Amino acid sequence: MLSLIGLAVIACMTTLLILGRISPVVGLTLIPIVGALIAGFTPGEISDFFETGLSSVMDVAVMLIFAIIFFGIMNDVGLFNPLITLTVRLTRGNIVAVAVGTVLLAAVCHLDGAGASTFLITIPALLPLYQRLGMSPYLLLLLVCTSMGILNMLPWGGPVGRSAAALDLDPVGIWRDLIPVQAISMVMLVGMAVLLGIREKHRVERRQAALVAAGEAGDHHAGASSENGAGWASGTEEPATASRAKMWVNAALVFVVMGLLVAEVVPPALCFLIALCAALMINYPKVSDQMERIRAHGGAALGTGAIIFAAACFLGIMQESGMLESLASDSVGLLPESAVPYLHLIVGILGLPLELVLSTDAHYFALLPLVESIATEAGVGTLAVTYTVIVGNVIGTYISPFNASLWLGLGLAGADIGKHIRYSFFPMWIFSVAVLLVSLAVGAIPWS
Incomplete structure (x- = not known):
C-alpha cells in the first residue's frame, strides 16, 4: 500500500510539474500531504515528517x-562582465565553444564533490554569458548537472x-x-556538449x-548572439562596470x-549573510x-526559498513515512525470475528514471543492497552490481527533485523544476545509458 501511494504521489507531482499545471510550492506541499493522509498517517505524524524534512533543507534554504x-x-555592479568579455573573446562568441567550456568548468569546480558550491560558482558566472548570447539557461543546467554527475564518482x-x-x-x-x-x-x-551547442546555435539563429523578419531585431536581448559576440570579441562593445577599485574589492x-x-x-548561510552586508556597504553606501x-x-x-521549504514537506513525508524504501523493495520484487541474472543491468539502465522516484539515500541504502543480494545468488559479482548501479544512476543525481542542492541551482538560474526535467531528462538518460x-x-x- 505504501509503495502504491508513494508511486502515485511522485507520478502525480512530477507529471503536473513537467506539464506546468501546478506551481512547485503547491505540488510539493499538498500532494504528499494528501498521500500521507490516505496512507493512514495522522496530522501529528505528518508534522513530524515535515520538521525532519525542514531540518535537512534549512541550511540550503x-x-x-x-x-x-x-x-x-x-x-x-558588473563584476562578471570582464569574465564574460574574456570568454567571448576566447570563443569569439561561439556557442559551441561556450557549451564545451561549461562542462569543463563544472568538472573542475566539482572536484570537492559539493553540489551547492559548484552551483554557486558556475551558475552566477556563466548565466550572464548565456543571457548575452541568447542561450537557454536550461542548457546551462543540463551541462553543469551532467558534468557534476560524472565527478560524483569520486x-x-x-x-x-x-x-x-x-x-x-x-x-x-x-x-x-x-x-x-x-x-x-x-x-x-564533451562530444554531447558539441552536439547540444550546435543545436542551440541553430535555435538562436532561427530566433x-x-x-x-518581424522587424523587431534591433537591440532585442534574445537575438544578441552573433552581434554581442562579435562586438565584445572585437572590443567595440564593453558593458558598464563598477570602478576598477571596487571591482577588485568585489572580486x-x-x-x-x-x-x-x-x-x-x-556555516554557508552565515558566510553569505556577512558577504551580502559587505557587498552592500562597498557598493551602496546610502541606506536607501x-x-x-x-x-x-x-x-x-x-x-525560491519558499520552494525549498515546500520541498522539505515532500522530502520529509516521502522519506520518513517509509514510502521510498517500500517502493524500492517492491519494484524489484515485481520482476520475473528469468530477469534475475540481469537485474543489475536493468537497474543500471533505468537508473536515471529511478532517480525521479527514489532519493539518493533510498537508491543506495535500500535498492542497491536488495539488488546485490538477489543478483549475487544468481552468480553476479558484488562489484559488477555496484559499478553498474552507480554508473547507471550517478548521471541523474542533479535532475531529481529529492536533491536539495538542485533547488539551489534552479534558484540561481531562475529556472523551473518542471522545465528542467522536461529539457534535460532524455539527453541525460540517453547519455547515461550510452556511458x-x-x-x-x-x-x-x-x-x-
Whole structure:
C-alpha cells in the first residue's frame, strides 16, 4: 500500500510539474500531504515528517536566499562582465565553444564533490554569458548537472560513499576502478556538449532570423548572439562596470566567500549573510540604495526559498513515512525470475528514471543492497552490481527533485523544476545509458 501511494504521489507531482499545471510550492506541499493522509498517517505524524524534512533543507534554504541577493548585487555592479568579455573573446562568441567550456568548468569546480558550491560558482558566472548570447539557461543546467554527475564518482561523492557504506566496500577502491569510466564519460560529455551547442546555435539563429523578419531585431536581448559576440570579441562593445577599485574589492570578496565555503570555516548561510552586508556597504553606501537593492532581488530570493521549504514537506513525508524504501523493495520484487541474472543491468539502465522516484539515500541504502543480494545468488559479482548501479544512476543525481542542492541551482538560474526535467531528462538518460553500455563493452565495468 505504501509503495502504491508513494508511486502515485511522485507520478502525480512530477507529471503536473513537467506539464506546468501546478506551481512547485503547491505540488510539493499538498500532494504528499494528501498521500500521507490516505496512507493512514495522522496530522501529528505528518508534522513530524515535515520538521525532519525542514531540518535537512534549512541550511540550503537560508543560504540560497542570501546567496541570490549577493550574486544579484555582484551582477548589478558588473563584476562578471570582464569574465564574460574574456570568454567571448576566447570563443569569439561561439556557442559551441561556450557549451564545451561549461562542462569543463563544472568538472573542475566539482572536484570537492559539493553540489551547492559548484552551483554557486558556475551558475552566477556563466548565466550572464548565456543571457548575452541568447542561450537557454536550461542548457546551462543540463551541462553543469551532467558534468557534476560524472565527478560524483569520486570517493567523497555521495553515490560512491553511500554504496561503500551499504555494502561494506572501500570507497577509494570503488573510485579507482571507476576512473576509466570517468574518463570515458568526460570525453563523451564533451562530444554531447558539441552536439547540444550546435543545436542551440541553430535555435538562436532561427530566433534571431524570426525577429529580423518581424522587424523587431534591433537591440532585442534574445537575438544578441552573433552581434554581442562579435562586438565584445572585437572590443567595440564593453558593458558598464563598477570602478576598477571596487571591482577588485568585489572580486576579492567573492574569492573569500568561496574559500570559506570550501574550508567550511563558517556555516554557508552565515558566510553569505556577512558577504551580502559587505557587498552592500562597498557598493551602496546610502541606506536607501541598500534597501532598494534588497527589494530588487528579494522577490526572487524569497520565492525560491519558499520552494525549498515546500520541498522539505515532500522530502520529509516521502522519506520518513517509509514510502521510498517500500517502493524500492517492491519494484524489484515485481520482476520475473528469468530477469534475475540481469537485474543489475536493468537497474543500471533505468537508473536515471529511478532517480525521479527514489532519493539518493533510498537508491543506495535500500535498492542497491536488495539488488546485490538477489543478483549475487544468481552468480553476479558484488562489484559488477555496484559499478553498474552507480554508473547507471550517478548521471541523474542533479535532475531529481529529492536533491536539495538542485533547488539551489534552479534558484540561481531562475529556472523551473518542471522545465528542467522536461529539457534535460532524455539527453541525460540517453547519455547515461550510452556511458554504461560503452563501459561494459570496453571492460571498464564487468558484466558479472
